[in-house]
Amino acid sequence: MKPKLLKTQAILLLLMFPFLLVAQKAKITGKITDLETGLTLYGANVLLLPLQKGNSSAEDGSYLIENVDKGDYTMQVSFVGYKKVTKKISIKEAKSYEVNFTMVATNFELSEVILKDWSQKSTPYVKAELKKIEIEILPTRDIGDFLRQVPNVSAIRKGGTQLDPVIRGYKYDQLNVRVDGFMRIEGGCPNRMDPNIAHIEVDDIDRIEVIKGPYVLRYGPNMGGFLNLVTTKPTPFTGKKFQISARAIKGYESNWNGTKDRLNIKAGNDRLYFNLSANSQDYGNYKDGNDNLVFSAFRKYSFTTEVGFIPIKNHEFTYSFVSSQGRNVYFPALPMNERLDNTKLMSAVYSIQNPIKNVSLFRLMAFNSDVHHVMDTKEKPSSDSMIGESTIDAVVRGINANFSLNPGKDNKIYFITGIENTQKQGVRIKTMYMEPAEPIVPVKKEFLIDGTVTNIYAALEYEKKIESLTLTGSARFDHNIANSGPIYVYGLKAGKPIIQDTVIVNKAVLNNISASFGINKYLNENWTIGMAIGRGVRSPNLLERYITMLPVGYDKYDYFGNPDLKAEANHQADLTIKYDNDKIGRFTVNGFASYVLNYIAAKEIPPSQYLPNTKGVYGVKQFYNADPVIFRGFEFTYLSPDNLNLGGSFTMAYTRATMTKAYNKTDIVENDPLYEVPPMELKANVYYRFLNSKLIPRLSFRYVFEQNYVSASYMENATPSFYLFDFASAFIYNEHITISAGINNILNTAYYEHLNRRIIGESFDLYEPGRVFFINIIGKI
Amino acid sequence: MKKIRLIVAIITIAIAGLGFISCEKNNDFHVVTYVVKGLTSDFQVGYLDENAMTVKIDSLKITDKAKGWTYSWKGKPGALTYLYVRYKDDVDMMSKFYVAILVDGMAIEQTYNCDMADTTREYPYQVVRQGYIPF
Numbered sequence: 001m002k003p004k005l006l007k008t009q010a011i012l013l014l015l016m017f018p019f020l021l022v023a024q025k026a027k028i029t030g031k032i033t034d035l036e037t038g039l040t041l042y043g044a045n046v047l048l049l050p051l052q053k054g055n056s057s058a059e060d061g062s063y064l065i066e067n068v069d070k071g072d073y074t075m076q077v078s079f080v081g082y083k084k085v086t087k088k089i090s091i092k093e094a095k096s097y098e099v100n101f102t103m104v105a106t107n108f109e110l111s112e113v114i115l116k117d118w119s120q121k122s123t124p125y126v127k128a129e130l131k132k133i134e135i136e137i138l139p140t141r142d143i144g145d146f147l148r149q150v151p152n153v154s155a156i157r158k159g160g161t162q163l164d165p166v167i168r169g170y171k172y173d174q175l176n177v178r179v180d181g182f183m184r185i186e187g188g189c190p191n192r193m194d195p196n197i198a199h200i201e202v203d204d205i206d207r208i209e210v211i212k213g214p215y216v217l218r219y220g221p222n223m224g225g226f227l228n229l230v231t232t233k234p235t236p237f238t239g240k241k242f243q244i245s246a247r248a249i250k251g252y253e254s255n256w257n258g259t260k261d262r263l264n265i266k267a268g269n270d271r272l273y274f275n276l277s278a279n280s281q282d283y284g285n286y287k288d289g290n291d292n293l294v295f296s297a298f299r300k301y302s303f304t305t306e307v308g309f310i311p312i313k314n315h316e317f318t319y320s321f322v323s324s325q326g327r328n329v330y331f332p333a334l335p336m337n338e339r340l341d342n343t344k345l346m347s348a349v350y351s352i353q354n355p356i357k358n359v360s361l362f363r364l365m366a367f368n369s370d371v372h373h374v375m376d377t378k379e380k381p382s383s384d385s386m387i388g389e390s391t392i393d394a395v396v397r398g399i400n401a402n403f404s405l406n407p408g409k410d411n412k413i414y415f416i417t418g419i420e421n422t423q424k425q426g427v428r429i430k431t432m433y434m435e436p437a438e439p440i441v442p443v444k445k446e447f448l449i450d451g452t453v454t455n456i457y458a459a460l461e462y463e464k465k466i467e468s469l470t471l472t473g474s475a476r477f478d479h480n481i482a483n484s485g486p487i488y489v490y491g492l493k494a495g496k497p498i499i500q501d502t503v504i505v506n507k508a509v510l511n512n513i514s515a516s517f518g519i520n521k522y523l524n525e526n527w528t529i530g531m532a533i534g535r536g537v538r539s540p541n542l543l544e545r546y547i548t549m550l551p552v553g554y555d556k557y558d559y560f561g562n563p564d565l566k567a568e569a570n571h572q573a574d575l576t577i578k579y580d581n582d583k584i585g586r587f588t589v590n591g592f593a594s595y596v597l598n599y600i601a602a603k604e605i606p607p608s609q610y611l612p613n614t615k616g617v618y619g620v621k622q623f624y625n626a627d628p629v630i631f632r633g634f635e636f637t638y639l640s641p642d643n644l645n646l647g648g649s650f651t652m653a654y655t656r657a658t659m660t661k662a663y664n665k666t667d668i669v670e671n672d673p674l675y676e677v678p679p680m681e682l683k684a685n686v687y688y689r690f691l692n693s694k695l696i697p698r699l700s701f702r703y704v705f706e707q708n709y710v711s712a713s714y715m716e717n718a719t720p721s722f723y724l725f726d727f728a729s730a731f732i733y734n735e736h737i738t739i740s741a742g743i744n745n746i747l748n749t750a751y752y753e754h755l756n757r758r759i760i761g762e763s764f765d766l767y768e769p770g771r772v773f774f775i776n777i778i779g780k781i
Numbered sequence: 782m783k784k785i786r787l788i789v790a791i792i793t794i795a796i797a798g799l800g801f802i803s804c805e806k807n808n809d810f811h812v813v814t815y816v817v818k819g820l821t822s823d824f825q826v827g828y829l830d831e832n833a834m835t836v837k838i839d840s841l842k843i844t845d846k847a848k849g850w851t852y853s854w855k856g857k858p859g860a861l862t863y864l865y866v867r868y869k870d871d872v873d874m875m876s877k878f879y880v881a882i883l884v885d886g887m888a889i890e891q892t893y894n895c896d897m898a899d900t901t902r903e904y905p906y907q908v909v910r911q912g913y914i915p916f
Contacts, residue, residue, distance in 0.1 A: 339859060387861060431833075433863060
């Protein structure tokens with residue numbers, strides 16, 4: 001035993017050797033704040049030159065650079081929307097140095113947008129961040145479409161807008177989508193014509209955080225990935241004097257003949273301040289690369305009012321109200337069009353900074369999201385004999401208490417507990433015209449869904465920095481209670497509507513435990529390695545539990561809910577290696593693998609059990625917990641050094657997902673590819689900086705490989721490969737005006753993405769827009 | 782600064798106002814008119830009214846030849862329209878038979894002939910037209 005023990009000790013000592021070495025070096029800490037508002041800045045990049053060693057600031061504006069040798073350095077802090085700040089520092093001994101930075105808001109550095117780093121250095125998992133200015137200078141119509149530029153992120157297109165994001169093959173409620181880290185929206189349409197992200201106006205976004213994998217758990221049940229839509233917030237001004245600033249955008253896109261307008265006003269003083277926004281989008285139908293018209297027009301409006309108030313020092317109250325509306329949004333790949341959408345979002349947050357020792361922040365948050373969604377078949381081919389009109393109301397209410405704790409230096413703990421309730425009710429009115437026997441127009445009322453789910457939760461996240469090592473851990477518990485009124489099983493028998501069954505639902509209770517652990521290590525000034533493992537669990541959603549006879553899936557089947565579904569659990573591991581060199585550039589390689597238990601899929605049930613309710617479908621499918629599904633994939637990113645005038649980037653991403661056992665009618669299909677997973681793709685950008693980075697034109701190339709790894713059980717079709725060229729250029733005219741313009745799909749290629757749905761009544765998929773010229777003008781006073 | 786504040790306030794109100802007005806576009810009312818002309822005998826009609834309810838009239842007669850039988854109502858874009866006519870006359874080109882659904886005076890559905898005939902019935906000929914007020 002003794003020699004074995006000695007051996008273990010020797011190995012431990014050897015493993016700890018690098019830490020003992022780094023302990024002899026200095027570290028630099030500090031805080032980054034906005035000069036005008038005094039607010040801390042989250043996500044600012046701190047770089048130590050000429051070492052190229054750096055970090056980004058945390059939520060409280062603090063940063064840490066460790067393992068610094070003696071010598072003279074220049075510290076450089078950059079952040080989109082702020083002027084770069086540099087400071088000289090002389091490290092003379094192995095101790096902790098504190099260097100704080102205040103930054104002045106200005107026009108953005110275009111290069112930071114053009115030269116996009118898709119993964120952050122400080123996290124052991126892949127986290128990408130998209131900033132407001134990127135939304136403003138590109139022809140951005142909606143969030144799902146915008147997110148498609150992130151490697152391994154795609155989206156399901158059913159019309160001109162409101163694309164549904166897919167991250168590494170995870171989709172729908174497998175992704176935790178939150179507004180400002182806490183608000184959840186439940187879309188109205190069972191067919192997800194209005195996914196939750198569609199209810200947030202893209203121009204109201206300040207930044208979007210994309211976390212791939214089940215690693216951040218405090219914001220909600222996160223099985224496959226986390227999307228945080230951080231909206232523009234009111235911030236206090238300096239001094240008692242009333243101040244005002246405004247920002248306006250005018251955008252135009254050819255092909256769609258689409259316009260977008262935005263006006264944002266921020267005003268107030270150091271105690272009371274507000275943020276007022278109005279947005280409008282009016283787009284026509286677009287033409288694809290074959291010059292075919294795609295019925296994809298839409299009109300959307302939104303108004304936002306946000307008020308902030310500081311009653312006493314360190315206390316802040318904010319209230320936000322958003323009204324967003326959609327009118328006549330066309331979906332050629334769905335059986336209905338969105339006729340009207342009225343969404344109201346309300347939130348109130350009370351926060352206290354440093355209320356007691358070791359508690360840096362306490363927040364009490366409450367929200368209410370209310371979606372009223374009306375859709376119909378009035379302009380669909382079936383409207384000559386039957387018109388269906390569905391009205392869905394989806395309400396989510398939540399309240400939570402949130403603590404940020406600092407129990408000692410370099411330790412952070414986040415604790416959150418709360419309750420969330422979701423209610424969804426929907427009815428469809430069918431008016432059947434062609435009833436020849438009597439001159440009476442039969443009207444049928446069908447209840448589509450009438451369910452409620454309550455989630456009571458507590459989550460803990462821990463972060464510890466030990467020299468060049470960052471450890472993160474999180475755990476989450478969800479107590480999920482779901483219930484529904486009776487499920488009426490509608491169907492068609494010899495073309496006549498009937499009620500086949502009435503299912504009485506019992507209350508379903510699920511207790512889910514999620515956890516994750518990550519480790520990030522700066523090996524030296526060039527190399528960083530990160531590893532994360534996690535288990536993310538999510539309960540079935542209301543649709544998967546209680547929907548009755550609607551064609552809501554990828555394939556041509558009526559879908560039927562299953563109240564007895566178990567929770568889906570993803571077990572995932574990520575390994576990320578980063579190399580950063582100021583002469584060569586930045587390389588990032590990530591590999592991941594997941595093993596999903598109780599994957600929620602659907603399989604056909606025999607006609608002897610239930611008949612379908614929709615004309616022309618193959619039958620009825622019911623949701624069930626499938627055998628394990630395995631995901632694996634990689635992401636590779638290269639960015640040229642950012643000190644060169646001529647530069648570029650390259651990304652490559654791929655996900656492959658397999659159902660170990662699936663069903664094609666009654667036949668078992670082993671190792672069937674999972675449906676709706678995008679193929680491998682690569683992207684390359686080349687740019688040149690003119691006029692001291694005030695004018696940067698960029699040429700982009702995108703190649704998407706053929707997707708022939710397709711699902712047999714979902715009757716998925718293969719998708720051919722394609723390539724595209726885009727051109728965009730942004731120009732800072734002066735501090736008030738920025739203009740961006742460009743051409744998307746320069747070669748007018750006729751193509752469709754693998755995730756685009758098929759056009760109703762046709763055998764082909766929905767094509768993407770052909771060539772589009774765009775111009776955006778951004779004004780600021 | 783005061784001027785800027787005033788300009789910003791005016792722009793805000795204007796944009797908000799324009800937005801609301803634009804949103805109300807779908808709420809403009811349109812006049813739907815059902816028309817039946819060219820029948821000398823009595824006939825039956827069924828139609829959807831402004832409340833989307835089916836109204837059935839078992840016997841009607843045209844009193845004004847030029848105008849025919851008409852029924853008008855007001856509705857918003859998307860409101861359903863439906864007209865069902867059963868009649869006895871064996872109409873031909875000279876009869877000037879005409880059945881239509883008009884929206885603001887423009888025909889969205891119309892016919893000059895019957896859709897089907899069943900001579901065993903008291904009112905053998907039948908026309909059905911349907912649609913909705915365009916968006």
